Amino acid sequence: MSRVIRARAIVEDDWTLAVEGLPYGAAAGKLIVPLARWRAERAALLSSAAAVGVLLPNTEDVESVYPLLADRPLIALQFPTFADGRALTQAVLLRIRLGYTGELRALGDVVRDLAFWLARCGFDTVVPRPDQDLQACRQALDEILVAYQPAADAHAPVWVRRRARAAG
C-alpha cells in the first residue's frame, strides 16, 4: 500500500485505482474507477466493493456529471502535467458551486510545487509523483500563508479583510 497525504497528514492509502479488469469480490476493498466504468458498472461495483470513488478526466464538465458523483465518498482529478490546471477549476467548482464535501484527490504529475495550489483549490488528498518527497510535499501545502483572493479554502478575500480593518 502506498502512502499519500490526506488532510495534511501522511497516511497509508486504503484506495485502489482500478482502471480496468478489477478485483470484484470480497477482496475488492475501496476502489477508484474511471467515470466511464462507473456509468457502465455502477450496480456491480456498489455490490462488490467496500467503497467506490470516481476518477474524472480533466476535460469533463463537472457540473453536468455531478448528479452521478454527488454521493461518492471520493472524486479523483487528474494532472497529466503539473502545469495543466484544468483540474483546479474542476475542484473549485466541485467545492464551491456544487457543494461536494467528500474526498478530493489529486493524481498524476503531482509535484511538491503544485501542493500549495491544490490545497487552496479544495483538494484534501495529494498523491505525489513517485520521485517526490512526501514530507516536503506535506509542508508545501502551506508554503504561502497569505492570500489575496478567495478559492476553496478558508482564506477570506483581502478586500473583505480590509473592510473589517477599516471598521476597526
Next chain:
Amino acid sequence: MYRYDETDRELLRQRTEQFRDQTRRYLAGELPEDDFRQLRLRNGLYQQRHAPMLRISVPYGLLESAQLRRMARIVRTYDRGYGHFTTRQNIQLNWPQLERVPDLLAELAEVQLHSIQACGNATRNITSDYLAGVAVDEIVDPRPYCELLRQFVALHPEFYWLPRKFKFGFTGATVDRAATRTNDAAVHVLRRDGAVGYRFFVGGGLGRLPLLGQEMNAFVPEADLLLYACAILRTFNRFGRRDNIHKARIKIVLREWGIERFRAALEEEYAKIRSSAEGERLRLLPEDIERMRGHFSAPPYRPSSEVAAQVTAQADRDPRFAAWLKRNVRPHRMPGYRVVFVSLKAPQRAPGDCTAAQFEALAEVCDAYSFGELRSTYDQNLVLADVAERDLYALWGRLDAAQLATPNIGLTTDMTACPGLDFCGLANAGTLGVTHDIYRRFDSLDAQYEIGPIRITLSGCMNGCGHHSVGHIGILGVDKHGEEWYQVTLGGSPGNDAAIGERVGRALARNEIADGVERLIHAYLRLRSDDDETFIECYRRVGIAPFKVALYGSESDSEAAAA
C-alpha cells in the same frame, strides 16, 4: 501610487522565499530542469541567448522615485548597468545570474516591485493608459481597478496554470493609449447614465495570428469587475487548447467557436457566478473601490495661470528647449501643469534602454518636479505626469544632461522594438541594428517634423513583442537559410482605430530594409494630400499599391515577390 499594507508585504516576502527555495533545489540538482522551468517563468525568468532574462512587473506602468533608485542599484549590482523598458510597461534585465536572482527579488520586494507572473502561462502584468489620472480625455481613472484586479489575479490558485499567457489592458479615457485591444482581455472603464462600469473585449493578441479583441459585454457593472474577470479566466482555463502551444491563447477559442458561442459560454459562467455565494464574495462594495481610489488621489497641485509667458520667453531664447516643448510636452487637466514625455529613443541607444545613471537622474527629477512618480508607456518611453509649467525649463536641462530629452516623441526615430537577435533566444533577426540604420537616415529633426507622427515598430520574430503588426510601418525579422530578412507590414495601429497591418510582399535583406523604409516615407511625402495628412491617414486613403511600388522599386518586382 498604491501603498502596500502588511498583507501585500507579507505575501511578497513569502513568495520571494518560495522562489529562493525552488532555485536552491534546482541548483542542488533536486528539482528537474523541466519542473523548474515552469516555476522560474512564473517568477519572471526567461532563458535568453546569453543568460536568463528577468522581467520585472511594473503594475500599470507606475513607478516612484524609491523604486527608480533601487533599479539603479540593481542594474549595477546584478546586471551590466542598464535595464530595458518593454511595450508592456515592464523592465527587463538581460544579464542576471540565476544564483543571485533570489537576492535580487528580495531587494525588489523592499520597494514593492516583483516578478510574479511576469512570464509563463498565467495572468501577466496589467497594462494601462499611461496618462491615467491626468489625461484631458479621461472618463474614469482606471488605476484603482487595475490594482484591484492585480490583487485578484496575483497567485490566483485556480488560474496559476493556464493554457497560455493571459494579458489584461485597461483604459478609462476616450483615446486608447494602451493598445488595449491587443490584449487577451481589454477593459474600458466608462460611465453609463452616471454609473461606472466596464466594456470588456476578449480575444486580442499579437504573435503568429494577430487579432484584435472583440466586444463581449458593453457594460459590466462596477461592482462586478472580479466576477467578470473570473468568468473569463475560468472559461479560458477550461476550454483553452493545451495540445499546441501556438493555438493556446484565448483568441483561438474565440476563433474556433465564433463570437456568439464564446459569448454565450462566458455569459453563462458570469451568470452562475453572479447568482452564487462565489459572486457574493467577489463583488466589490463602494467602500472597497473608494479605499482603493484613495491610493491614487491627485497630488497637491498648486494651480497657476501666470507662467505661460515665461515658458514662451525661455523657448524663444533656446531653440532646443523649444523643440522639446513642442514634441515632448503635452497638455494637462490642471491649469499651470503639463505632461512631460521622457524619450528613451536617443541616437545610438536601443529603444527602451535605461542606464543606472539615467534611473538615478529620473528619480531626482521626479522627486523635484513630478511628485515623486514616473510612468512607463506602451511606446517604451516614460512620462512625468504632473510637471508645473514654471519647472519645465529646469527639468528640460536635467533631462537633456541625462540624454533623456530627445525631442522625438511620436516621430520617425521614436521606434518601438523588441530586443531581437542580440538578446532573445527565439529571434530570427536583429532589430537594434535596423533601428540604428533607420535612425541615421532620419536623424535631422527638421526631416522628422516634416514627416510628422508615424509609428515604426520592429519584432525579431513572429512572437511580435515589438508589436510590428500594429505599427504604421511594421518590420518583422524572418530567417531565410540562416540569414536575417525583414518583412514589412503597413497600416497597423494599436489605438482607437486599431488595425492589423497588411503584409506588403517579399522580405527585404538586412542591407535593404532601412532603404526600403526610407522609400516608403518618401512615397508618403509625395502622396499626402497636404502637410496635415499623417502617414496612416494617407495610407488609408491611397491604399497599399503605391507603397508597394515604392518599397520594391517597381511593380513587377513586387508581383514576383508576392507569388
